[in-house]
Amino acid sequence: MLWHKAWVDTRWRFLLALALLLVLACGSSLTFPSVRDFLASIEVPVVANEEAAAAFRESLELTRSFRGYAWSQWFAQSFPVLLTLMAALLGSGSPLVKGGSGALFSLALPVSRGRWIGTRTGTALGELFVLALAPSLAFAALAPVVGERFAVSEALAYGLSAFVGASVFLGLAVLLSTLFNDVWRPLLLTCVGALAIGAIVPHDYGLFRAMGGESYFFEGTFAWPALLVSAAAAAGLVYAAAARIARRDF
Amino acid sequence: MADEPIIETAGVHKSYGSVQALAGVDLRIPRGVVCGLLGRNGAGKTTTIKVLLGMVRPTSGKASVFGLPATDAKASLVIRTRAAFVSEDKDLYAGVTIGELVRFTAAFYPNWRADHASEYLAAFELRADATTRELSRGMRTKLALLLALSTGAELLILDEPMAGLDPAAIEQVLKIIVQQAGRDGTTVLFSSHQLADVEQIADHIAIVDRGRVVVDGALDELRDQYRRIQVVFDGAAPDAKLQSKGVVRLRRDGRVLSVLCRSAEAEVVAETRALNPKGIDVLPVTLKEIFLETVGVESRDAVA
Numbered sequence: 001m002l003w004h005k006a007w008v009d010t011r012w013r014f015l016l017a018l019a020l021l022l023v024l025a026c027g028s029s030l031t032f033p034s035v036r037d038f039l040a041s042i043e044v045p046v047v048a049n050e051e052a053a054a055a056f057r058e059s060l061e062l063t064r065s066f067r068g069y070a071w072s073q074w075f076a077q078s079f080p081v082l083l084t085l086m087a088a089l090l091g092s093g094s095p096l097v098k099g100g101s102g103a104l105f106s107l108a109l110p111v112s113r114g115r116w117i118g119t120r121t122g123t124a125l126g127e128l129f130v131l132a133l134a135p136s137l138a139f140a141a142l143a144p145v146v147g148e149r150f151a152v153s154e155a156l157a158y159g160l161s162a163f164v165g166a167s168v169f170l171g172l173a174v175l176l177s178t179l180f181n182d183v184w185r186p187l188l189l190t191c192v193g194a195l196a197i198g199a200i201v202p203h204d205y206g207l208f209r210a211m212g213g214e215s216y217f218f219e220g221t222f223a224w225p226a227l228l229v230s231a232a233a234a235a236g237l238v239y240a241a242a243a244r245i246a247r248r249d250f
Numbered sequence: 251m252a253d254e255p256i257i258e259t260a261g262v263h264k265s266y267g268s269v270q271a272l273a274g275v276d277l278r279i280p281r282g283v284v285c286g287l288l289g290r291n292g293a294g295k296t297t298t299i300k301v302l303l304g305m306v307r308p309t310s311g312k313a314s315v316f317g318l319p320a321t322d323a324k325a326s327l328v329i330r331t332r333a334a335f336v337s338e339d340k341d342l343y344a345g346v347t348i349g350e351l352v353r354f355t356a357a358f359y360p361n362w363r364a365d366h367a368s369e370y371l372a373a374f375e376l377r378a379d380a381t382t383r384e385l386s387r388g389m390r391t392k393l394a395l396l397l398a399l400s401t402g403a404e405l406l407i408l409d410e411p412m413a414g415l416d417p418a419a420i421e422q423v424l425k426i427i428v429q430q431a432g433r434d435g436t437t438v439l440f441s442s443h444q445l446a447d448v449e450q451i452a453d454h455i456a457i458v459d460r461g462r463v464v465v466d467g468a469l470d471e472l473r474d475q476y477r478r479i480q481v482v483f484d485g486a487a488p489d490a491k492l493q494s495k496g497v498v499r500l501r502r503d504g505r506v507l508s509v510l511c512r513s514a515e516a517e518v519v520a521e522t523r524a525l526n527p528k529g530i531d532v533l534p535v536t537l538k539e540i541f542l543e544t545v546g547v548e549s550r551d552a553v554a
Binding site: 105113 | 266300303307327328331334335337339341353355358359394
């Protein structure tokens with residue numbers, strides 16, 4: 001019943017997010033031929049900075065194949081940002097909000113506070129998992145439509161990398177939701193936190209790089225250290241949220 | 251075992267920063283009684299209730315329900331399995347149907363009484379397909395009561411259950427509380443401002459004032475213990491200070507000296523007789539008088 005309630009509480013956010021991500025992922029897949037043809041028709045501009053020119057050429061080269069296009073345009077750029085936003089959205093809003101709808105009713109039930117938080121977080125993690133995998137698999141499913149191939153295993157690899165990284169922001173939103181009695185402040189602060197991580201942490205060690213599956217694209221391996229640190233950080237944040245809610249007065 | 255306390259607290263304090271919500275609550279509520287928890291706004295009734303249900307952690311002191319420590323998280327789960335609660339705000343989930351809420355709640359209580367739920371749905375004229383958003387405050391109260399009464403709980407804790415109800419609904423709720431207590435032997439602890447309602451159904455009274463319990467006992471015993479002694483003089487009543495320890499409050503009003511006393515009727519009568527009055531009347535007191543005078547005395551003492 002708790003799982004059902006957690007699902008009912010978050011289902012509209014999840015379904016809207018899923019619809020948005022699927023539309024964008026499908027749109028990206030299906031526009032590949034026209035993007036490829038357009039890029040083939042342009043020439044590399046002459047620039048003084050050779051480094052910038054090399055980067056531009058590499059980007060153009062990547063988008064000539066569906067695999068390179070999918071990774072560079074979706075998995076490495078749009079997807080980590082969008083999934084971060086969705087994770088913040090799913091994690092914001094505790095079921096035990098002081099003064100919120102039904103909080104005292106929930107607290108009077110013979111259910112521990114940890115179970116409330118755990119169930120809600122578990123549901124949000126499950127939803128985030130679907131949000132991470134469904135758009136990724138859409139690339140694999142739609143590749144034949146545009147006359148290309150995209151391995152399901154590769155789609156899963158990118159989806160899982162993005163999921164583990166985004167779980168950090170879900171955990172942060174869950175923790176912040178135990179500090180504030182509304183949905184908006186945890187959501188906003190989590191987004192600010194994501195921006196700060198993106199701005200402060202060097203790209204080579206960055207969470208977003210791991211979420212984008214860069215090492216998998218170039219080397220065929222997962223960014224294990226970053227993913228393990230992310231998973232541990234997410235677990236730590238959720239644990240901190242449970243500890244915080246256990247001590248709170250209502 | 252009517253004397254076995256189902257709720258017992260000792261020296262429970264709760265502070266929020268510099269604000270002291272509870273200042274040493276000592277409470278002992280026997281099993282099987284209907285207990286009215288009285289007090290002014292902000293006296294500490296709701297905080298006391300929340301401590302019992304594990305929603306608020308006391309700063310110090312001990313609280314137990316069913317002999318289990320209310321401050322222990324695991325024990326609190328057992329307490330909440332055996333006790334049902336209706337909050338002051340009749341706080342329920344928004345946007346779900348009554349039927350869904352009943353099924354949801356039933357899943358957590360092993361002794362859930364489906365027969366009670368059906369009975370009260372009909373008695374309260376609640377439609378299972380109506381959503382909680384459609385309900386008036388009165389109907390929300392009835393739904394919250396329905397859920398609490400159907401849990402099969404040994405203890406019902408109701409925070410201002412009559413608030414926002416019309417007189418007919420209040421009568422209905424009072425009747426159901428008495429019926430529940432009589433039928434299943436359920437202990438009921440309810441807070442209220444409505445002294446007449448409390449007097450109508452309660453057999454045990456606890457009065458909370460400024461975070462302390464100032465009166466705790468069986469209503470009949472309190473009525474027996476408290477007396478108003480009206481002492482009438484030929485002229486102005488003397489500015490006498492009575493020595494008897496049972497004096498709760500003393501007032502002078504023209505020729506009349508009015509003394510509210512507890513368990514000290516004979517002593518006070520003897521003491522006032524020494525003042526050469528024209529006459530002495532010993533009168534029974536109502537719960538309202540006990541409440542107002544006790545709270546008044548305690549407030550004055552606290553200020554002093």
